[in-house]
Amino acid sequence: MxxxxxxxxxxxxxxxxxxxxxxxxxxxxxxxxxxxxxxxxxxxxxxxxxxxxxxxxxxxxxxxxxxxxxxxxxxxxxxxxxxxxxxxxxxxxxxxxxxxxxxxxxxxxxxxxxxxxRDERRFTFVSGRVRYSVDSRSIMYFESELRRINLVTTEQKYVFYGSIGEMEKRMKVGYGGFIRPHESYLVNPDHVSRCTAHEMILTNGKSIHISATRRADVKRYYNELINC
Structure with a gap:
Protein backbone atom coordinates (compact mmCIF):
# COMPACT_ATOMS: atom_id res chain seq x y z
CA MET A 1 0.00 0.00 0.00
CA ARG A 118 8.41 3.48 -8.18
CA ASP A 119 11.32 4.44 -10.42
CA GLU A 120 13.70 1.49 -10.66
CA ARG A 121 16.61 3.88 -10.15
CA ARG A 122 15.65 4.32 -6.50
CA PHE A 123 17.25 1.90 -4.04
CA THR A 124 15.09 1.16 -0.99
CA PHE A 125 16.33 -0.43 2.23
CA VAL A 126 15.56 -0.65 5.95
CA SER A 127 17.90 0.64 8.64
CA GLY A 128 16.91 0.70 12.30
CA ARG A 129 13.28 -0.14 11.38
CA VAL A 130 13.15 2.95 9.15
CA ARG A 131 12.69 2.59 5.40
CA TYR A 132 14.94 4.78 3.24
CA SER A 133 14.95 5.44 -0.49
CA VAL A 134 17.96 6.87 -2.33
CA ASP A 135 18.68 7.54 -5.97
CA SER A 136 20.87 4.61 -7.07
CA ARG A 137 22.94 7.04 -9.15
CA SER A 138 24.10 8.74 -5.94
CA ILE A 139 25.41 5.45 -4.49
CA MET A 140 29.22 5.34 -4.53
CA TYR A 141 29.77 1.90 -3.02
CA PHE A 142 28.58 -0.84 -0.68
CA GLU A 143 31.02 -2.17 1.91
CA SER A 144 30.56 -5.44 3.80
CA GLU A 145 31.43 -5.47 7.51
CA LEU A 146 30.50 -8.76 9.17
CA ARG A 147 26.68 -8.98 8.81
CA ARG A 148 26.31 -5.27 8.13
CA ILE A 149 26.41 -3.27 4.92
CA ASN A 150 27.82 0.25 4.83
CA LEU A 151 26.10 2.14 2.03
CA VAL A 152 27.98 5.28 1.05
CA THR A 153 26.34 7.86 -1.22
CA THR A 154 27.59 11.21 -2.44
CA GLU A 155 25.79 12.80 0.52
CA GLN A 156 25.95 10.47 3.50
CA LYS A 157 26.48 6.97 4.90
CA TYR A 158 23.85 4.40 5.94
CA VAL A 159 24.21 1.08 7.75
CA PHE A 160 21.86 -1.88 7.45
CA TYR A 161 21.96 -5.67 7.75
CA GLY A 162 22.68 -7.80 4.70
CA SER A 163 25.43 -9.43 2.67
CA ILE A 164 27.50 -8.07 -0.18
CA GLY A 165 26.47 -11.08 -2.28
CA GLU A 166 22.80 -10.16 -1.85
CA MET A 167 23.57 -6.57 -2.84
CA GLU A 168 25.45 -7.73 -5.94
CA LYS A 169 22.48 -9.81 -7.11
CA ARG A 170 20.02 -7.06 -6.32
CA MET A 171 21.96 -4.32 -8.10
CA LYS A 172 22.08 -6.39 -11.29
CA VAL A 173 18.28 -6.21 -11.54
CA GLY A 174 17.01 -2.77 -12.51
CA TYR A 175 20.17 -0.86 -11.59
CA GLY A 176 22.99 -2.41 -13.62
CA GLY A 177 26.58 -1.33 -13.91
CA PHE A 178 27.81 -2.05 -10.37
CA ILE A 179 31.07 -3.96 -10.18
CA ARG A 180 32.70 -5.98 -7.41
CA PRO A 181 36.47 -5.37 -7.27
CA HIS A 182 36.88 -7.04 -3.88
CA GLU A 183 35.00 -9.55 -1.73
CA SER A 184 33.95 -6.74 0.59
CA TYR A 185 33.03 -4.04 -1.93
CA LEU A 186 30.46 -3.32 -4.61
CA VAL A 187 31.23 -0.13 -6.55
CA ASN A 188 29.31 2.21 -8.83
CA PRO A 189 31.77 2.82 -11.71
CA ASP A 190 30.20 6.22 -12.36
CA HIS A 191 32.03 7.36 -9.23
CA VAL A 192 35.43 5.92 -10.16
CA SER A 193 37.88 8.64 -11.14
CA ARG A 194 40.85 6.35 -11.85
CA CYS A 195 41.50 2.63 -12.08
CA THR A 196 44.78 0.73 -12.17
CA ALA A 197 45.53 -2.97 -12.14
CA HIS A 198 45.50 -2.95 -8.34
CA GLU A 199 43.13 -0.24 -7.12
CA MET A 200 40.14 1.95 -7.84
CA ILE A 201 40.24 5.60 -6.83
CA LEU A 202 36.77 7.01 -6.24
CA THR A 203 35.71 10.60 -6.80
CA ASN A 204 35.75 11.21 -3.03
CA GLY A 205 39.39 10.08 -2.87
CA LYS A 206 38.77 6.65 -1.37
CA SER A 207 41.03 3.86 -2.61
CA ILE A 208 39.60 0.34 -3.01
CA HIS A 209 41.96 -2.56 -3.56
CA ILE A 210 41.24 -4.85 -6.53
CA SER A 211 41.80 -8.41 -5.42
CA ALA A 212 43.73 -10.80 -7.67
CA THR A 213 40.68 -13.03 -8.12
CA ARG A 214 38.59 -10.05 -9.26
CA ARG A 215 41.15 -8.34 -11.49
CA ALA A 216 40.12 -10.11 -14.70
CA ASP A 217 36.43 -9.26 -14.11
CA VAL A 218 37.25 -5.60 -13.53
CA LYS A 219 39.37 -5.41 -16.66
CA ARG A 220 36.69 -7.19 -18.69
CA TYR A 221 34.04 -4.79 -17.39
CA TYR A 222 35.91 -1.68 -18.39
CA ASN A 223 36.96 -3.25 -21.66
CA GLU A 224 40.03 -1.02 -21.75
CA LEU A 225 38.00 2.18 -21.50
CA ILE A 226 39.97 2.93 -18.36
CA ASN A 227 43.65 2.13 -17.92
CA CYS A 228 43.08 -0.94 -15.80
Whole structure:
Protein backbone atom coordinates (compact mmCIF):
# COMPACT_ATOMS: atom_id res chain seq x y z
CA MET A 1 0.00 0.00 0.00
CA UNK A 2 1.29 3.45 -0.93
CA UNK A 3 2.05 5.79 1.97
CA UNK A 4 1.27 9.43 1.22
CA UNK A 5 1.65 12.53 3.37
CA UNK A 6 -0.08 15.84 2.70
CA UNK A 7 1.31 18.96 4.39
CA UNK A 8 -0.58 22.25 4.61
CA UNK A 9 -0.40 24.96 7.25
CA UNK A 10 -3.42 26.62 5.63
CA UNK A 11 -6.43 25.05 7.34
CA UNK A 12 -8.83 26.26 4.65
CA UNK A 13 -6.82 24.32 2.04
CA UNK A 14 -6.73 21.00 3.88
CA UNK A 15 -10.35 19.94 3.14
CA UNK A 16 -9.86 20.69 -0.54
CA UNK A 17 -6.66 18.63 -0.68
CA UNK A 18 -8.47 15.76 1.06
CA UNK A 19 -11.23 15.99 -1.53
CA UNK A 20 -8.76 15.94 -4.44
CA UNK A 21 -6.85 13.06 -2.87
CA UNK A 22 -10.07 11.07 -2.58
CA UNK A 23 -10.96 11.77 -6.22
CA UNK A 24 -7.49 10.72 -7.36
CA UNK A 25 -7.60 7.44 -5.39
CA UNK A 26 -11.05 6.65 -6.72
CA UNK A 27 -10.14 7.33 -10.34
CA UNK A 28 -6.75 5.61 -10.06
CA UNK A 29 -8.34 2.56 -8.44
CA UNK A 30 -5.90 2.47 -5.55
CA UNK A 31 -6.27 2.65 -1.79
CA UNK A 32 -3.47 4.53 -0.04
CA UNK A 33 -2.50 5.23 3.56
CA UNK A 34 -2.80 9.02 3.60
CA UNK A 35 -1.92 11.25 6.53
CA UNK A 36 -2.42 14.99 6.79
CA UNK A 37 -0.08 17.35 8.64
CA UNK A 38 0.15 21.02 9.55
CA UNK A 39 3.31 20.71 11.68
CA UNK A 40 6.71 19.68 10.35
CA UNK A 41 7.74 18.12 13.68
CA UNK A 42 4.82 15.70 13.50
CA UNK A 43 5.67 14.43 10.03
CA UNK A 44 9.36 14.04 10.96
CA UNK A 45 8.42 12.01 14.04
CA UNK A 46 6.21 9.73 11.95
CA UNK A 47 9.03 9.20 9.45
CA UNK A 48 11.37 8.29 12.31
CA UNK A 49 8.87 5.69 13.50
CA UNK A 50 7.52 4.33 10.22
CA UNK A 51 10.03 5.23 7.51
CA UNK A 52 9.63 6.60 4.03
CA UNK A 53 6.56 8.17 2.47
CA UNK A 54 6.18 7.21 -1.17
CA UNK A 55 4.77 10.65 -1.99
CA UNK A 56 4.67 13.86 0.06
CA UNK A 57 2.49 16.77 -1.06
CA UNK A 58 3.48 20.17 0.35
CA UNK A 59 1.26 23.22 0.01
CA UNK A 60 3.26 26.47 -0.34
CA UNK A 61 5.74 25.79 2.52
CA UNK A 62 9.11 26.00 0.78
CA UNK A 63 11.13 25.61 3.99
CA UNK A 64 9.25 22.42 4.89
CA UNK A 65 9.71 21.04 1.38
CA UNK A 66 13.44 21.71 1.63
CA UNK A 67 13.71 19.91 4.98
CA UNK A 68 11.76 16.88 3.77
CA UNK A 69 13.69 16.63 0.51
CA UNK A 70 17.04 16.64 2.28
CA UNK A 71 15.84 14.01 4.77
CA UNK A 72 16.10 11.33 2.04
CA UNK A 73 12.98 9.49 3.19
CA UNK A 74 10.66 10.97 0.60
CA UNK A 75 10.10 8.96 -2.56
CA UNK A 76 8.50 11.76 -4.61
CA UNK A 77 7.85 15.34 -3.56
CA UNK A 78 4.92 17.33 -4.94
CA UNK A 79 5.11 21.09 -4.36
CA UNK A 80 1.96 23.18 -4.72
CA UNK A 81 3.02 26.79 -5.26
CA UNK A 82 1.36 30.12 -5.90
CA UNK A 83 3.84 30.82 -8.70
CA UNK A 84 7.45 30.49 -9.80
CA UNK A 85 9.86 30.83 -6.88
CA UNK A 86 13.65 30.69 -6.76
CA UNK A 87 13.36 28.15 -3.92
CA UNK A 88 12.21 25.61 -6.48
CA UNK A 89 15.84 24.91 -7.35
CA UNK A 90 16.57 23.95 -3.74
CA UNK A 91 14.10 21.07 -3.75
CA UNK A 92 14.72 19.56 -7.18
CA UNK A 93 13.87 17.03 -8.37
CA UNK A 94 10.21 17.44 -7.51
CA UNK A 95 6.80 17.64 -9.15
CA UNK A 96 5.45 21.18 -9.26
CA UNK A 97 1.78 22.14 -9.31
CA UNK A 98 1.00 25.83 -9.71
CA UNK A 99 -2.20 27.35 -8.39
CA UNK A 100 -5.09 27.50 -9.02
CA UNK A 101 -5.38 23.80 -8.23
CA UNK A 102 -8.26 21.71 -9.50
CA UNK A 103 -9.08 18.00 -9.42
CA UNK A 104 -7.80 17.43 -12.97
CA UNK A 105 -4.32 18.91 -12.59
CA UNK A 106 -3.99 17.41 -9.09
CA UNK A 107 -4.70 13.93 -10.50
CA UNK A 108 -2.21 14.40 -13.31
CA UNK A 109 0.64 15.43 -11.03
CA UNK A 110 -0.15 12.77 -8.40
CA UNK A 111 -0.06 10.06 -11.06
CA UNK A 112 3.37 11.22 -12.24
CA UNK A 113 4.64 11.41 -8.64
CA UNK A 114 3.51 7.88 -7.83
CA UNK A 115 5.16 6.54 -10.98
CA UNK A 116 8.32 8.43 -10.03
CA UNK A 117 8.35 6.90 -6.53
CA ARG A 118 8.41 3.48 -8.18
CA ASP A 119 11.32 4.44 -10.42
CA GLU A 120 13.70 1.49 -10.66
CA ARG A 121 16.61 3.88 -10.15
CA ARG A 122 15.65 4.32 -6.50
CA PHE A 123 17.25 1.90 -4.04
CA THR A 124 15.09 1.16 -0.99
CA PHE A 125 16.33 -0.43 2.23
CA VAL A 126 15.56 -0.65 5.95
CA SER A 127 17.90 0.64 8.64
CA GLY A 128 16.91 0.70 12.30
CA ARG A 129 13.28 -0.14 11.38
CA VAL A 130 13.15 2.95 9.15
CA ARG A 131 12.69 2.59 5.40
CA TYR A 132 14.94 4.78 3.24
CA SER A 133 14.95 5.44 -0.49
CA VAL A 134 17.96 6.87 -2.33
CA ASP A 135 18.68 7.54 -5.97
CA SER A 136 20.87 4.61 -7.07
CA ARG A 137 22.94 7.04 -9.15
CA SER A 138 24.10 8.74 -5.94
CA ILE A 139 25.41 5.45 -4.49
CA MET A 140 29.22 5.34 -4.53
CA TYR A 141 29.77 1.90 -3.02
CA PHE A 142 28.58 -0.84 -0.68
CA GLU A 143 31.02 -2.17 1.91
CA SER A 144 30.56 -5.44 3.80
CA GLU A 145 31.43 -5.47 7.51
CA LEU A 146 30.50 -8.76 9.17
CA ARG A 147 26.68 -8.98 8.81
CA ARG A 148 26.31 -5.27 8.13
CA ILE A 149 26.41 -3.27 4.92
CA ASN A 150 27.82 0.25 4.83
CA LEU A 151 26.10 2.14 2.03
CA VAL A 152 27.98 5.28 1.05
CA THR A 153 26.34 7.86 -1.22
CA THR A 154 27.59 11.21 -2.44
CA GLU A 155 25.79 12.80 0.52
CA GLN A 156 25.95 10.47 3.50
CA LYS A 157 26.48 6.97 4.90
CA TYR A 158 23.85 4.40 5.94
CA VAL A 159 24.21 1.08 7.75
CA PHE A 160 21.86 -1.88 7.45
CA TYR A 161 21.96 -5.67 7.75
CA GLY A 162 22.68 -7.80 4.70
CA SER A 163 25.43 -9.43 2.67
CA ILE A 164 27.50 -8.07 -0.18
CA GLY A 165 26.47 -11.08 -2.28
CA GLU A 166 22.80 -10.16 -1.85
CA MET A 167 23.57 -6.57 -2.84
CA GLU A 168 25.45 -7.73 -5.94
CA LYS A 169 22.48 -9.81 -7.11
CA ARG A 170 20.02 -7.06 -6.32
CA MET A 171 21.96 -4.32 -8.10
CA LYS A 172 22.08 -6.39 -11.29
CA VAL A 173 18.28 -6.21 -11.54
CA GLY A 174 17.01 -2.77 -12.51
CA TYR A 175 20.17 -0.86 -11.59
CA GLY A 176 22.99 -2.41 -13.62
CA GLY A 177 26.58 -1.33 -13.91
CA PHE A 178 27.81 -2.05 -10.37
CA ILE A 179 31.07 -3.96 -10.18
CA ARG A 180 32.70 -5.98 -7.41
CA PRO A 181 36.47 -5.37 -7.27
CA HIS A 182 36.88 -7.04 -3.88
CA GLU A 183 35.00 -9.55 -1.73
CA SER A 184 33.95 -6.74 0.59
CA TYR A 185 33.03 -4.04 -1.93
CA LEU A 186 30.46 -3.32 -4.61
CA VAL A 187 31.23 -0.13 -6.55
CA ASN A 188 29.31 2.21 -8.83
CA PRO A 189 31.77 2.82 -11.71
CA ASP A 190 30.20 6.22 -12.36
CA HIS A 191 32.03 7.36 -9.23
CA VAL A 192 35.43 5.92 -10.16
CA SER A 193 37.88 8.64 -11.14
CA ARG A 194 40.85 6.35 -11.85
CA CYS A 195 41.50 2.63 -12.08
CA THR A 196 44.78 0.73 -12.17
CA ALA A 197 45.53 -2.97 -12.14
CA HIS A 198 45.50 -2.95 -8.34
CA GLU A 199 43.13 -0.24 -7.12
CA MET A 200 40.14 1.95 -7.84
CA ILE A 201 40.24 5.60 -6.83
CA LEU A 202 36.77 7.01 -6.24
CA THR A 203 35.71 10.60 -6.80
CA ASN A 204 35.75 11.21 -3.03
CA GLY A 205 39.39 10.08 -2.87
CA LYS A 206 38.77 6.65 -1.37
CA SER A 207 41.03 3.86 -2.61
CA ILE A 208 39.60 0.34 -3.01
CA HIS A 209 41.96 -2.56 -3.56
CA ILE A 210 41.24 -4.85 -6.53
CA SER A 211 41.80 -8.41 -5.42
CA ALA A 212 43.73 -10.80 -7.67
CA THR A 213 40.68 -13.03 -8.12
CA ARG A 214 38.59 -10.05 -9.26
CA ARG A 215 41.15 -8.34 -11.49
CA ALA A 216 40.12 -10.11 -14.70
CA ASP A 217 36.43 -9.26 -14.11
CA VAL A 218 37.25 -5.60 -13.53
CA LYS A 219 39.37 -5.41 -16.66
CA ARG A 220 36.69 -7.19 -18.69
CA TYR A 221 34.04 -4.79 -17.39
CA TYR A 222 35.91 -1.68 -18.39
CA ASN A 223 36.96 -3.25 -21.66
CA GLU A 224 40.03 -1.02 -21.75
CA LEU A 225 38.00 2.18 -21.50
CA ILE A 226 39.97 2.93 -18.36
CA ASN A 227 43.65 2.13 -17.92
CA CYS A 228 43.08 -0.94 -15.80
Missing amino acids: LKIAVYSEEKVMSPLLQEYMGIWQRDAGCVCAVRYYDNVHAIMVDMDLEGIYDVVVVYRSWDVADVLKKDRRVGSLVMIAAGINRRLYDIQPCYILYEPVNAANFKKVMTMAVEGS
